[in-house]
Amino acid sequence: MTCHYARRYARLVTMSSKAETLADVTASDAALRRFLHGLPGVDAVGLEARAGALGTRSIKTTAKVYALDLAISMIDLTTLEGADTPGKVRALCAKGRNPDPTDRSTPRVAAICVYSDLVAVAKEALAGSGIAVASVATAFPAGRAARSVKLADVAEAVAAGADEVDMVIDRGAFLAGRYLSVYEEIVAVRAACGDAHLKVILENGELATYDNIRRASWLAMLAGADFIKTSTGKVGVNATPANTLLMLQAVRDFRAATGRQIGVKPAGGIRTAKDALKFLVLVNETAGPDWLSPEWFRFGASSLLNDLLMQRQKLGTGRYSGPDYVTVD
């Protein structure tokens, strides 16, 4: 930790009024730039080595059963296709409620994630299940629309019953250094969410550097994100162990500085139980066990659930049943 960062960090911790502190840091583009560029630079080689090393840890038997169930319970089971239909969403909701009809001890998923026009369908299909409805919004995935259009998108999702809103940041503004504009947009979306939880998608694959991912994480947290999310799943590079590790460090440090805990959601390209368990090791070793619950960690995934179910069945029966024994994701 550089001296400069340590000073700012200490300041966030020790200022008598946290609101005043945050107001100070976010008062202007220049103040935000000073703060975000004062964060320590990321050692890319060290970060990737650490993520790789943690990925080699193996989880065995009893702990594996627990970890597979935990991973299932953390899934935001997602469909975000132009060809989505109410029927497909209902089928996904049925699967989320009861992932393995042959084994009622299988946990349900955390949320079903859909476009805003399908929120009402999901809400009805999930009634009484305790599963949240998450909706992407703010002109997902590109985020290229007027702010009024983005806010209307959020309002529509919330009015239809979304419990959670997954917004994208304006990457163009962020990369141009217009941090205040990005900050203000997140604050406006946060207000439009009302009681719904806000997940802020950084779209790491478009942020070009690890330093930018760290800066975007802090910007989103300062602006009121309940979760920070790696990706839309719609670009070349989505969730990776390294970029998720970096975000886990950010939420850990943010809680130490402000007392507020923020969740993390890697999304995009996570398809195997093996990969999911690696992410859980990252969570435990980086942010810590306080984050090992669906309240604080989610997987955004369209086709991870089946592999988790197959691995779970294998642990129960000793055999690998294969994809014919699970419904299509």
Ligand SMILES: O=C[C@H](O)COP(=O)(O)O
């Ligand atoms: O937020 C969720 C992602 O869009 C899902 O991506 P995926 O289809 O690669 O699992």
